[in-house]
Amino acid sequence: MPNSLYEKYGGFKTISRIVISFYETVLDSDDVGHHFDGVDMNRLIDHQTKFMSALLGGPVSFNDERLHTLHRGLNITDPEFDAIMDILRDALMQHGMGETDIEFTLQEIEKKRPIIVSRRSP
Amino acid sequence: MSISAINEQLLRAIGVGVALVRARDLSFVFFNQPFAEWFGTPGENAKLTEVVEALGEADLGNLQDDGLRFSSEVQIKRKRRTLVFAVNISLTQDASEPLLVVECQNITRIRELESMIDSYSTMVERNTRELEREKERVERLLLNLMPRSVYEEFKTFGVVTPQLFPQVSVVMLDFVNFTDFAARTDPTVTLSELNDIFTAFDRIVEQYGCERIKTIGDAYLAVSGMPEANPDHTAAVAHCATRFLRYLERRNQSHPHKWQARVGLGCGAVVGSVVGVQKYVYDVFGPAVNLAARLQVQADPMTIVATQEMEEAMADDFQTIALGRETLKGLGDVDLIQVVKPLDKTKPHQRFSQ
Numbered sequence: 063m064p065n066s067l068y069e070k071y072g073g074f075k076t077i078s079r080i081v082i083s084f085y086e087t088v089l090d091s092d093d094v095g096h097h098f099d100g101v102d103m104n105r106l107i108d109h110q111t112k113f114m115s116a117l118l119g120g121p122v123s124f125n126d127e128r129l130h131t132l133h134r135g136l137n138i139t140d141p142e143f144d145a146i147m148d149i150l151r152d153a154l155m156q157h158g159m160g161e162t163d164i165e166f167t168l169q170e171i172e173k174k175r176p177i178i179v180s181r182r183s184p
Numbered sequence: 185m186s187i188s189a190i191n192e193q194l195l196r197a198i199g200v201g202v203a204l205v206r207a208r209d210l211s212f213v214f215f216n217q218p219f220a221e222w223f224g225t226p227g228e229n230a231k232l233t234e235v236v237e238a239l240g241e242a243d244l245g246n247l248q249d250d251g252l253r254f255s256s257e258v259q260i261k262r263k264r265r266t267l268v269f270a271v272n273i274s275l276t277q278d279a280s281e282p283l284l285v286v287e288c289q290n291i292t293r294i295r296e297l298e299s300m301i302d303s304y305s306t307m308v309e310r311n312t313r314e315l316e317r318e319k320e321r322v323e324r325l326l327l328n329l330m331p332r333s334v335y336e337e338f339k340t341f342g343v344v345t346p347q348l349f350p351q352v353s354v355v356m357l358d359f360v361n362f363t364d365f366a367a368r369t370d371p372t373v374t375l376s377e378l379n380d381i382f383t384a385f386d387r388i389v390e391q392y393g394c395e396r397i398k399t400i401g402d403a404y405l406a407v408s409g410m411p412e413a414n415p416d417h418t419a420a421v422a423h424c425a426t427r428f429l430r431y432l433e434r435r436n437q438s439h440p441h442k443w444q445a446r447v448g449l450g451c452g453a454v455v456g457s458v459v460g461v462q463k464y465v466y467d468v469f470g471p472a473v474n475l476a477a478r479l480q481v482q483a484d485p486m487t488i489v490a491t492q493e494m495e496e497a498m499a500d501d502f503q504t505i506a507l508g509r510e511t512l513k514g515l516g517d518v519d520l521i522q523v524v525k526p527l528d529k530t531k532p533h534q535r536f537s538q
Binding site: 078081089100102104107111112 | 263264265266293295296297299300301302303304307308310311
């Protein structure tokens with residue numbers, strides 16, 4: 063019995079693919095893509111790799127303070143957060159993650175909503 | 185279809201950006217679809233350096249002189265993406281006039297994967313370092329509980345075989361009126377006093393190649409001759425014992441509480457083993473341990489008591505006083521001696537050297 067989703071789905075091998083899909087879709091997205099205008103590619107990929115690994119219980123921790131620092135000043139709204147969740151759901155599905163595991167993962171991120179979203183919709 | 189037509193089809197179809205420019209003025213003769221997509225369709229009289237802005241004329245100067253191949257990496261911003269291209273340019277003289285062949289490969293994905301691997305490997309490396317540190321912490325902890333050689337055995341085989349050491353000396357020290365002291369003193373003070381003293385003892389024990397086995401409350405137990413055999417085990421524990429007392433005397437001069445201790449030395453066989461499955465303790469048992477414990481009780485405060493049999497083994501190093509025969513519980517009649525002080529060892533050496 064694997065200890066984490068990270069191990070269950072094959073570790074970095076799968077993570078790298080999920081990150082690439084996620085990254086591609088996010089950059090192309092009309093809803094949220096603008097947040098990544100002018101962002102350094104290496105930094106973005108670094109964060110996404112770590113974030114994704116941490117999310118699935120891989121060998122890294124991504125604490126709430128760091129998450130807060132990274133998103134501070136980005137003025138992310140609830141609909142944008144939802145859009146990212148949809149993109150992530152697709153990326154996870156595309157790489158063969160089971161329904162229950164996807165739901166579990168998304169619920170975990172849902173808990174971070176107050177940290178990431180800085181502009182509450184009226 | 186002619187060969188040249190096929191060639192052109194090929195150049196158009198491949199995923200590599202290809203362009204041919206005149207070496208003379210860098211104007212375009214040909215470019216394929218990928219090239220136009222990445223760098224924009226070159227205008228009528230556009231020059232290569234205008235279309236691919238990262239390229240300078242100076243970069244291409246050498247090519248015309250000595251036919252070198254120019255290789256470089258070019259980054260362009262396309263909307264939110266940074267695209268990275270590996271650009272190779274070489275000169276060809278085959279055509280009617282010198283032409284520069286420009287090949288561009290999109291290596292964006294490779295660079296992305298590289299930075300992902302970098303990111304991942306720093307995570308893994310940090311984790312490995314943490315695990316390594318954790319392992320060292322555990323090892324240090326276990327080394328407090330058992331001698332190194334026993335720990336090595338434990339690590340390799342997962343168990344420790346009880347071992348008999350026939351010739352071992354034991355030193356046991358106990359404080360006089362410790363219970364009284366503990367009862368009327370703040371426990372943190374008691375503990376810090378004990379900690380201070382036992383730490384000093386540990387250093388003395390280490391200095392004489394002995395091994396501290398345990399402390400039981402205020403009692404301190406160390407051995408010599410195990411796990412590594414030591415022919416001078418008796419002298420070694422006697423040295424520890426005299427040093428313990430000297431340390432206490434010195435300490436008492438500058439500390440409010442004056443510690444008094446009794447010391448017993450024992451000699452004989454001992455069994456050493458790890459006891460317990462979940463809570464490991466390395467412990468020793470046997471006649472030598474019992475003897476030291478009994479003799480320690482016989483000692484007056486700030487003195488060291490051993491048996492007559494041990495005298496010979498320490499005669500070279502220590503002055504002793506006979507204390508007479510005592511009947512000890514479980515041991516019968518035993519001739520006791522008091523270990524007074526180490527002999528000054530410089531004198532015999534001087535005599536020999538003359």
